[in-house]
Amino acid sequence: MTKKQSWRVFGLLFLLYMFDYMDRMVIVSLFPFLKQEMGMTDAQCGLLVSVVYWSILGFSFPVSILVDRWSRTKSISIMAAIWSMATLVCAFTKTFPQLLVARTVIGIGEAGYAPGGTAMLSANFPMEKRARILGLWNASIPLGSALGIGIGGFVAHHFGWRHAFGLVAIPGLFLAILFYFVTDYETVRLTKIEKTGKETKMQFMDMARQFTHNKTLLCNNLAFAMNVFITTALLTWLPTYFHRFNNLAMDKASMKAGSIMLLAIIGAPLGGFLADAWMKTNKKARMLFPAVSSVFTAFLLFVAFVFLQGTSQYMVLFLVGITAVAFVPSGVAVTQDVVHPGLCAVSLSLSIIIQHLLGSSLAPVVIGNLSDIYGIDKALAILPVFALCAAILLFTGSLFYQKDLYNEA
16 A cells, blocks of 8 residues: 555544444443433443443454454444444434343444454554554544543433434444445465475464463553553543532533543553654563553542542543553554564454453443442542553563564564
8 A cells, every 4th residue: 555545544444443432432421311211220321331342352353353364444344334323223222121232233343343453554554653553543542432422411411312322323334335445455374484484374273372372462461451441431430420529410521521531632642652762762662661651540540539529630530531541552562563464453352352351341330330339439449450450460561572572583
């Protein structure tokens, strides 16, 4: 691809990821309306978020194989159409079980998007710019999340919660059609170079060894899960927290929470830029930088939820909006750095499975259950522990990074 074509692909992938998260997170600003109409508990509301991640968890790996071995563009287009139509269906549901099924289908559509998009960007941009490009791309996550939460709360408050689903679903369908006609790159052959210099086809055990013998990847993926637990918990429950503790109407509470998460649009690109810059002097920077940012996140969360209220808490949480996602570009880049180029989508898929299994699928329902028992303020106060665990794992993984870097020779 030419440079212009690569950036065109980037632009479409950015917009698709943005609407992906708008569709995924719009529901969190609808919780009070759903509780009133369907009589849900906080745990059930959390389940409506968790089920998307459980669905992604179940389908991510097989879909990523399809992405790597068939077509990135067609796979991404079909998946975008599925999650957009499922979001539209949510507007017509009448009961909690119906809504739960529709949310499950959203997860099926989203299952292979991140692996497919990451594989395309890794193929179209050089390795030395990888964290920066992925940082810019992942900035679409907080942007889409903030827009979904903010728009959802506003539309639900003024026009009804069903309209919120329809408003965020339709643009994704148009983007899905556009992406179907994007030029794909050639599928990478799964081969390895023997010590004799001979090129041979990789066997199943060769591919499995790319993941099972990789200490960097293990530490990175587990740390990713810990940090994703934090970001998902904040995305899911901050609107409810402000609604209850600041006595704000849900549209204002959603806007306030959305403004914090929107700051992550700075954090993700900044994290990628700083990690790549540090990597010029320290080859372990893609593991060490997110370790440092995780320590900062732990400190800020502890101060915000244990000691502060009101404006001072809001300002500290603003900083969390930046630091809490600074790990993402490095974490994603590492999943590409230490595996065969033909296994890039599968590698990220494995990371997604781990982060959803231990992080994003648990956060909404765990915090929801703790909120039902102890209150949402005490439930959110456990988040610094996860950030510290992530920092320890990332520092440990940095000890193996240079050894695990993929090298055909």
